[in-house]
Structures are given as structure tokens and as C-alpha cells.
Amino acid sequence: MNIIETKKLTKYYGKSKGIVDVDLAIKEGEIFGFIGPNGAGKSTTIRTLLGLIHPTSGSATIFGKDITKFGPEIKQEIGYLPSEVFYYDDMRVIDLLKYSGSFYRKNPKVIAKRIKDLATYLDLDLKKKIDDLSYGNKKKVGIIQGLLHEPKLIILDEPTGGLDPLMQQRFFDLLRLENKKGATILFSSHILSEVQKLCDRVAIIKDGKIIRVDKMSSIAENTHKRFKLETAVQVDKSRFTGIKGISDLVITDKSVSFLFRGHINEITRIIASLNLTNILVEEPDLEEIFMHYYQTD
């Protein structure tokens, strides 16, 4: 079953474009990455799913239920952590978390225990006032309020800002654990290494449109190769023109570098005709693929 399914989901803010015809299908138990730069439409998609903003057209279901009709019911099983967290400054951490827990149809005792466990794990003082917390500690409050009801779907919108590397690690471990217990995770980010670390599949969004949905592995491994050649003499650019699949071509004094996606034989034939001093072929990291997607305009 698809946990999240959107059909031609579109949102315009007046005349300015938010997202256009977004089709996503996120399966149960997946950790699904959602990547794109700031302003591409990640938050708009997520906020629409959460009912914070209303779609202009198209539809979406979560747990098979329409988001506009069953908002509160769906949200019983969703945990949400935004990139920037704001809570009621006059409350203590424990009051805020209890307040948060009081919205869910779970046994308050179970929730109270869960709050305690998570706070211990993340090293957060429950007695402090929200106002006195550092940004990183506020983020921990955010993590706990998002997970205290053991949701079936966890939606994270660029969640790692403000967390130090150690906490980030613990947070990811926590997410993997929830995932193992059966939770589906939608993880939006513009930091590719963290998506690469965590996700099974990713969708790349650009200018409000989904431009690709694929397995993390096939995006990262099978599609592109990064070629770095060192040559005895400068290579003429014309040797590479007209070959399908070459991008990001940089030719300097005695080196050539490019991304290649296509028939490997075709490219090795050309390389064989060059006077090489060294050759390096590597899997590009997601960052490079990603940049490539954004540079094709």
C-alpha cells in the first residue's frame, strides 16, 4: 500500500508558483528522500500534505485517506518536524511535550514514559523553560514532539539544522529504529549526504516539479560516471562534441573532467585515442548529480 500518494498536486500562491502536478507514491516502510534546493517546493508539498495550506488542484491521500477530508484523523499517525521550530516560550519543556501528547489518542502514561526515554536518549533537560533553550535543544524538543506518539508516518522537513554531528547521528539512529518498527519516513533535505545516508528512494524536485524519482542506489551508482583524465597535451574540445551523455565538461591545460551517462564503449573508444598520463573513473556523489540536474537549464 502507498502511505502517501499525490496526484497532480498543485499549489499556486496567488499567481506565483508553488508546486505543479506533483505525483508521488511513497510505499509503506520506506525512507523516502525529497531533495531540491531552497524554494523548489519541498516545504510547499509537505505543508499541503499536512493541511497547513490548501491545494489549488490535484489531490493527495495519506494512509489511503484524502488529506482534505480526513486531516485530523490522518494526523493522529503523523509526526512532523519542521526545519525551524518554535514553541510557546512561557512553557516548560515537559509541559509543552505533555500538551503535544494530549492531542493523540494514546495512553498518557505510555506517552509520558516515551517522553522520558527520548529526552534521556537525546540528553534534554525536561524542566527547562522553552525560552531558555538553545536552538539545538529546541530542535530536540521538536524531535520528541514528533516521535512521542510513535507515528506510522514521520515527515521531516530539513530537520538536521542546529544539531551537532553527534546528535545528528543519534537522531538518524532513532529514525532507523522507528523505520525498523514499521514507520514510513519522508525526509526532505537540500543536504545530499544525509539523504544518501538514510534513504531508500528519492524524488528530486526543481521549480515546483518532480523531475525524477528513483532508487537511491540507481541514482547514485548506475547512471553517471565521473571521468577525470590527465593528458600529455591539451585536448581539443571538439573531440568530445556530439557525444551523447557528456555533461559538466571542463578542459584545462592538461586535464579533462566530465560526467558521463550513456554507452561506456563509446566513451572508452574516444579516451583510448588520447594521449593519457592518468585516468580516474569514479561514482559521482549525489551532490554532483544533483548539481547536474540544476545546471541543465
Place this chain on the structure above:
Amino acid sequence: MNIFFRELRAYRRSTLIWAICLSTLVVVFLSLFPAFTKDAQLAQKILANLPAVVKSALDVSLANLFSIYGFFAFLFTFTLVAGSVQAMNLGVGILSKEESGKTVDFLLSKPVSRSKVVTSKISAAFCLIFLTNIVFSSVALIMAKIVATSAFSSKTFLLISIILLFVQIFFLALGILLSVIIPKIKSAIAVTLPTVFTFFIIGMLGSLLGNDNVRYISPFKFFDPNYIINHNSYDMKFLIIEIIFVIIATIASYIIYINKDIRAVS
């Protein structure tokens, strides 16, 4: 109920302060009554000689002024203005503070419908206003019993003091409506003060110019104490106007809030 109780807690201190201030005001005013009535005849003479314009601006009804009702009603104007500020400030703030404090994402990503959020918050606000009125009316009535020189009807007195509740409910509803219409309210008081004083000045100008139609615009003039003293009841016409306004404003607030986009914090 969790949002309802959360709001009661959040506002308990400010409501307590308002209740104490309004009560203190009425205690101080009413304690002047004995001194005022002692020289009633002289005062009456002076007031009778005031220019008609001044009299109508002050809404002085000479026949009633020297009764405890009239005296109370006269000074009550100031209580109404203060109470209106309390109610409207509460109305403007109770929904919009989630947006100005950026906590709205937290609240609305919880499993709760927007209509329930509005219902909880309106109920809490109404409850706080109601409590304020219980304190105010009780204090006013007890004080009146202490200072009154002759027997008076508690019913008539309370009918006057409960005007506060009606005027406050008007401004509460207006405040909530404005808070869902105006985008990005930074401070509730900046919306409240100009609105309350505009209505107050409209009402005062109306009395000054002898324009009765103004009564239909300014809630400060909906409930005329002199009418209550003479009829021992409210003027039904204005009660109905108030009720219709409150219902329409409340329904509109629900519709607007439910359909509103909650924009991302930036």
C-alpha cells in the same frame, strides 16, 4: 479540551489583572457617591446650567444622575472603554498569537481540525470575559449596596452592569474577525486601541450632534442606561443587532480561518 485549558492558563494572569483593575475603578467611583449626593441640589443646579452640547456629550440625564443607577451609569462609560480594550485585545490575540509566535505549525500539524481550534479558543476567550464580568458585577453590586443612600433594585443595577458583558462580547467577536482578516498581526494592542477609540469617538460625536442613527454603529451606544432605568429592560432592537453581528462575525471568522493558508515561517 486541551487547547481550551491551555488558553485559560495562558490568559489567567492578564484576566485577573483586568478584573482587579475594573473592580478597583468601580469601587473608587462608587465611593464618591455619598459625597456627590450630599450636595445634590447644588450640583443639579450647576449641571442644569451647563451648555446643552456638553450635557449631551457627557450623556447626562439629570433625572437619573442622582440615583445610584444614574451615577453608576455615568461613570460606567469609562469601565466600558477599558473593558472593550480587554475584550478586543483578547479577541485579536487569541488566534493570531499562534502566527506571530510562529507556533501555528506546531498546533495545526497536530490531529485537530481548524474549526475545533477556533471553537476551543473562542470558548476560552468567552469564559475569561464571563469570569471578568462575574467579578466586576459582584464587586459593583456589593459596593453599591454599601454606598447607596436609599433602597434600589438589584435587578436594574445588574442590568446596567451587564452592559459590560454585551459590549465586551461585541469587541471580542470583532477582534477575532479582524485577526483572521488582517495578515501578519505583530501586536494585538496596535489593532485594538485604534478600533475601540474610533467606536468610542463615533458614539460620543453621535450624542454631541444629537444623531440617533449613530446608535446603530457604535456598540457603546447599543445599551442606553437611561432606557434601562426607565424600562427595567434592554432595548430589544439593539440586543438583536448585537446578536446578529456576533453570529455573522463568528461564522465569518470560522470560514476564513478554516480556508486560510498557513504560510511558512521565514
